[in-house]
Amino acid sequence: MASGCDLILAARWLATQDDARGVIENAAVAVKDGLVAAVGPRSEVEASWSAPKTLDLGRSCILPGLINTHGHAAMTVFRGLEDDLPLMDWLTKHIFPVERQLTREVVYLGSLLAAAEMIRTGTTCFTDMYLFEEETARAVDACGLRAVLGDGIFAVPQCAYTRPDEVWPILADFAAAWKGHPRIRPGYMAHSVYLTPPDMLVRAYETACREEALFCLHLAETRAETDNCLRDYGRRPAAHLEALGLLSPRSLLVHCVDLDAADLPLIAASGAHVSHCPKSNLKLASGVAPVPAMRAAGINVALGTDGAASNNSLDLFSEMGFAALLHKGVTLDPLAVPAQTALDMATRNAAGALAWPELGALAPGRAADLIALDLAEPGLQPVYNPVSQAVYAASGSQVLLTMVAGKILYRDGRFETIDLPSLLREIEGVAAWVRARLV
Amino acid sequence: MASGCDLILAARWLATQDDARGVIENAAVAVKDGLVAAVGPRSEVEASWSAPKTLDLGRSCILPGLINTHGHAAMTVFRGLEDDLPLMDWLTKHIFPVERQLTREVVYLGSLLAAAEMIRTGTTCFTDMYLFEEETARAVDACGLRAVLGDGIFAVPQCAYTRPDEVWPILADFAAAWKGHPRIRPGYMAHSVYLTPPDMLVRAYETACREEALFCLHLAETRAETDNCLRDYGRRPAAHLEALGLLSPRSLLVHCVDLDAADLPLIAASGAHVSHCPKSNLKLASGVAPVPAMRAAGINVALGTDGAASNNSLDLFSEMGFAALLHKGVTLDPLAVPAQTALDMATRNAAGALAWPELGALAPGRAADLIALDLAEPGLQPVYNPVSQAVYAASGSQVLLTMVAGKILYRDGRFETIDLPSLLREIEGVAAWVRARLV
Numbered sequence: 001m002a003s004g005c006d007l008i009l010a011a012r013w014l015a016t017q018d019d020a021r022g023v024i025e026n027a028a029v030a031v032k033d034g035l036v037a038a039v040g041p042r043s044e045v046e047a048s049w050s051a052p053k054t055l056d057l058g059r060s061c062i063l064p065g066l067i068n069t070h071g072h073a074a075m076t077v078f079r080g081l082e083d084d085l086p087l088m089d090w091l092t093k094h095i096f097p098v099e100r101q102l103t104r105e106v107v108y109l110g111s112l113l114a115a116a117e118m119i120r121t122g123t124t125c126f127t128d129m130y131l132f133e134e135e136t137a138r139a140v141d142a143c144g145l146r147a148v149l150g151d152g153i154f155a156v157p158q159c160a161y162t163r164p165d166e167v168w169p170i171l172a173d174f175a176a177a178w179k180g181h182p183r184i185r186p187g188y189m190a191h192s193v194y195l196t197p198p199d200m201l202v203r204a205y206e207t208a209c210r211e212e213a214l215f216c217l218h219l220a221e222t223r224a225e226t227d228n229c230l231r232d233y234g235r236r237p238a239a240h241l242e243a244l245g246l247l248s249p250r251s252l253l254v255h256c257v258d259l260d261a262a263d264l265p266l267i268a269a270s271g272a273h274v275s276h277c278p279k280s281n282l283k284l285a286s287g288v289a290p291v292p293a294m295r296a297a298g299i300n301v302a303l304g305t306d307g308a309a310s311n312n313s314l315d316l317f318s319e320m321g322f323a324a325l326l327h328k329g330v331t332l333d334p335l336a337v338p339a340q341t342a343l344d345m346a347t348r349n350a351a352g353a354l355a356w357p358e359l360g361a362l363a364p365g366r367a368a369d370l371i372a373l374d375l376a377e378p379g380l381q382p383v384y385n386p387v388s389q390a391v392y393a394a395s396g397s398q399v400l401l402t403m404v405a406g407k408i409l410y411r412d413g414r415f416e417t418i419d420l421p422s423l424l425r426e427i428e429g430v431a432a433w434v435r436a437r438l439v
Numbered sequence: 440m441a442s443g444c445d446l447i448l449a450a451r452w453l454a455t456q457d458d459a460r461g462v463i464e465n466a467a468v469a470v471k472d473g474l475v476a477a478v479g480p481r482s483e484v485e486a487s488w489s490a491p492k493t494l495d496l497g498r499s500c501i502l503p504g505l506i507n508t509h510g511h512a513a514m515t516v517f518r519g520l521e522d523d524l525p526l527m528d529w530l531t532k533h534i535f536p537v538e539r540q541l542t543r544e545v546v547y548l549g550s551l552l553a554a555a556e557m558i559r560t561g562t563t564c565f566t567d568m569y570l571f572e573e574e575t576a577r578a579v580d581a582c583g584l585r586a587v588l589g590d591g592i593f594a595v596p597q598c599a600y601t602r603p604d605e606v607w608p609i610l611a612d613f614a615a616a617w618k619g620h621p622r623i624r625p626g627y628m629a630h631s632v633y634l635t636p637p638d639m640l641v642r643a644y645e646t647a648c649r650e651e652a653l654f655c656l657h658l659a660e661t662r663a664e665t666d667n668c669l670r671d672y673g674r675r676p677a678a679h680l681e682a683l684g685l686l687s688p689r690s691l692l693v694h695c696v697d698l699d700a701a702d703l704p705l706i707a708a709s710g711a712h713v714s715h716c717p718k719s720n721l722k723l724a725s726g727v728a729p730v731p732a733m734r735a736a737g738i739n740v741a742l743g744t745d746g747a748a749s750n751n752s753l754d755l756f757s758e759m760g761f762a763a764l765l766h767k768g769v770t771l772d773p774l775a776v777p778a779q780t781a782l783d784m785a786t787r788n789a790a791g792a793l794a795w796p797e798l799g800a801l802a803p804g805r806a807a808d809l810i811a812l813d814l815a816e817p818g819l820q821p822v823y824n825p826v827s828q829a830v831y832a833a834s835g836s837q838v839l840l841t842m843v844a845g846k847i848l849y850r851d852g853r854f855e856t857i858d859l860p861s862l863l864r865e866i867e868g869v870a871a872w873v874r875a876r877l878v
Contacts, residue, residue, distance in 0.1 A: 282768030329721030395834035
C-alpha cells in the first residue's frame with residue numbers, strides 16, 4: 001500500500017545531483033512536509049507514494065534549486081545605472097552618493113525585486129551582505145526563499161550605522177529576530193581586509209563560531225587589494241586571514257581572483273570555501289579567478305552572482321555558463337570546468353559552503369527545494385544530456401517551476417508569493433528616487 | 440491627414456541603432472510593405488500614420504533584429520552531444536562519424552530547429568556555412584527568416600560531395616535557385632586555409648566577386664592553425680589570404696583569435712570584416728580574440744554564435760553578454776567593450792559585414808526586421824538604459840516579438856511559421872538517428 005505525501009512532481013528528466021550524479025529519465029519526486037520523500041523512476045515513485053495531486057511537468061528537467069553564494073540583493077535598484085564608466089567614477093559619482101542615502105524602504109523593495117528575479121530564474125537559496133539587512137530578511141520571509149543574511153561589517157560610515165562599533169548590536173538584534181527561522185540563517189559578513197580592520201574581522205569570526213554561523217568576506221578580488229594588504233599588513237590577503245586565525249570550514253571567501261601559488265594550499269588546507277563570481281569579476285575588470293587551480297588544490301568552489309550593479313543579472317544559469325566556458329578559453333583546456341562541475345558549483349558545492357547539508361541535491365530527507373527547466377524550448381533541443389543543456393544552453397527564463405521547502409513560489413508565469421505588477425510600479429518610483437540623487 | 444501603413448508597433452522604449460544611437464521613450468514604428476515607414480515618439484508616429492492595427496508592446500524595448508554572422512545551423516542536431524571531451528576525441532569519435540552520414544532530411548530538420556531558436560531569441564538574419572545548404576535555404580524560405588547561405592568549400596570528402604571540384608556545380612545550382620529571393624542571398628563560404636587549398640580559395644573569392652556576394656571563411660581560429668599555415672605556406676593565415684588577393688570589404692573572417700600585431704593593420708587596411716564568436720572560442724579552448732585591439736585598429740567586428748555543437752546556443756543576447764564582459768576581464772579594462780559596442784556588433788556592424796545596408800538599424804526605408812525585448816521581467820528592472828539591459832542582463836528567452844520584412848514570425852509564445860510541436864517530435868527521431876551512429 002502506498003504511503004501518503006503532499007505532491008508528486010513528474011518530468012521527462014531529473015538530475016539528482018546526488019553523489020553518483022544520477023540523471024533519471026521519466027522521473028518523479030514525492031514531496032512531504034517540505035522535504036523530498038522519494039525520488040526515482042516515475043513508475044516506482046507512483047507505486048510507493050500517493051498524493052492528492054500529481055504535477056506533470058512534461059519535457060522538462062527537475063533539478064535541485066540553485067544556490068547563489070554571493071550577492072547584495074538590494075543593489076538591483078542600481079542595475080544598469082551608468083555602468084560603462086571607469087570603476088572609480090562609477091563608484092564615487094553614481095553608486096556611493098546614492099548608497100549613503102539609502103532608506104529601509106528602498107532596501108526592502110530592492111530585495112524583493114531580487115527575490116522575484118531569483119525565483120523566476122531558478123535560485124532557491126542565496127547569501128546576502130548589505131545594509132539594513134533586516135529589510136532583506138523581511139522580503140525573504142515574505143516571498144518564501146531561503147537565505148543566509150547579514151549586515152556588512154566594516155569601518156566606513158554609511159546609512160545604516162556611522163560608528164564601526166554600532167554594527168554589533170545591529171547584528172545581535174538581527175540574530176535574535178531571525179535565529180530559528182526555518183528558511184533564514186543569520187551570517188557574519190565582514191566586508192574585506194581593506195574595509196574591515198583586524199579587530200573587527202576577529203570579532204566577526206568569533207561571533208560566527210559562537211553562533212555556529214557562516215563567516216564570509218570579499219577576498220583577493222583585485223591585484224590592488226593584494227598590494228594594499230602587503231603594504232598595510234606585510235602579508236597577502238589569504239595569509240592575513242590565516243595569521244588572524246580566520247580560515248576554517250566556516251569561512252566563505254568571495255572572489256579569490258588574485259591568488260598566488262602559496263595561497264592555494266593555504267586555503268585548501270584550512271577547509272575554507274570559495275565563492276566564484278565570474279561575471280562580476282569580468283565586468284569590474286578584476287580578472288579571472290584561477291578556478292581550475294583551486295579545484296586541483298582541493299578547494300570547494302561554489303558560484304555567486306554578486307550584486308546586480310556589477311553583473312547585471314542574478315540568473316545563476318548564465319553564471320554557470322560563464323564558469324564553464326571562461327576557464328576553458330583562458331587556460332586553453334577544453335576540460336577545465338565541465339558542465340557537471342559548473343552545476344555542482346551552483347548546487348552541492350554551494351550547500352557545502354553554507355554548511356546546509358539538506359540543500360544542493362534531491363534525495364529522501366533533503367529539502368524539497370527544486371526547479372523545473374523547460375527543455376521543450378527549441379534552443380534546448382534535442383536532449384542528449386540535460387546537464388549539458390542546463391549549463392551551456394539554458395537561461396533562467398526557461399525555468400517553469402520554482403519550489404522551496406515544498407511550496408511552489410513560481411509556476412508558468414505566475415508568482416505565488418509576490419505581487420509583481422505592484423512591485424514593478426514601486427520599483428519605478430525607486431528608480432526615480434535614485435536618479436534624483438545622482439551627482 | 441495621416442498616411443496609411445500596414446501596422447504600428449508601440450513600446451515604452453525603442454533603440455534605433457541609427458548613427459546617433461538614438462533611444463526613444465514611448466516610441467512607435469510604422470511598418471509598410473515590409474519596410475520601416477517611420478520611427479519616433481509614439482504621438483508623432485500616430486499623428487502622421489494610420490494603420491488598421493496598432494500593437495502595444497507595453498514595457499518592452501523594440502530593437503533592430505539581431506544578425507548572426509557565423510554559424511552552422513543544422514549542427515543543432517549535435518547540441519550537447521558528449522561535449523566535455525578533448526577536442527580531437529569529440530570530433531573524431533562523435534561528430535565526424537555522424538556528419539559523414541548526414542542526410543538532406545537531417546540538415547533540413549536541424550536547420551528548421553535552428554531557425555525556431557533564432558526566431559524565439561530575437562535573431563532575424565544569419566549567415567550559414569554547411570552541407571546540403573539547399574535544405575537550409577528551404578527552411579529559411581519556409582520560416583520567414585533572412586540569411587546569407589552557402590555550402591562549405593573544402594577539399595575533404597564528406598556526405599554532400601566527395602571530389603573537391605564537385606562543389607562548383609552545387610554552388611552554381613544554389614545561386615541559380617536562390618539569387619533574387621527577397622530574403623536569401625547566396626554566399627561563398629570557404630572552410631579555412633587548412634581545409635581549402637589556395638586554388639579553391641581563389642576560385643571561391645572570384646566567384647563571390649562576380650556574383651557580388653559575400654566571401655567568408657574561418658581564419659586564425661587557433662594557434663595550431665597559424666603554425667600549420669606557417670609550415671605549409673610560410674605565412675600566417677591573414678598574410679596568406681592577402682598574398683592570394685582575398686582580403687577586401689567582401690571578406691568576412693570568422694574567429695580571428697590568433698592575430699599578431701602585424702595581422703591587425705593588414706586586415707584593417709583591406710576593409711575585411713571579422714565575425715567574433717566568443718562562446719565557441721572559449722568552449723573549444725581556442726582562446727580569446729583580441730577584439731579591443733581590432734577595434735582600435737579600425738576593423739569592423741560583428742558577432743556570431745558558431746554552430747550549436749560548440750556554443751551550445753544560438754542566442755545572440757547571450758553572445759553579446761560574453762562579448763561585453765569577457766574582454767573587460769581579460770584586458771583588465773572596464774571600458775574594453777561597452778554595452779553599446781556589443782549591441783552594434785550584433786546589429787549595425789553585422790549589416791556592414793554582410794553588405795546589407797537595409798539591415799541593422801531602424802529608420803525610414805530600412806527593412807522592418809525588428810524584435811521586442813520584454814523589460815517587464817523582474818531581472819530587467821528597473822530600466823535606466825535599455826541598451827545596458829539588452830546586453831548585460833537579458834536573455835533571448837525574454838524576446839516577445841520577432842518580425843522579419845514586416846511579417847511577425849513569433850509573438851508571446853506563438854510561432855507563426857513553424858509548427859513547433861511537430862518539429863520537436865521529428866527532432867526526437869533525429870536524435871535517435873544520431874545516437875545510433877556514434878562510434
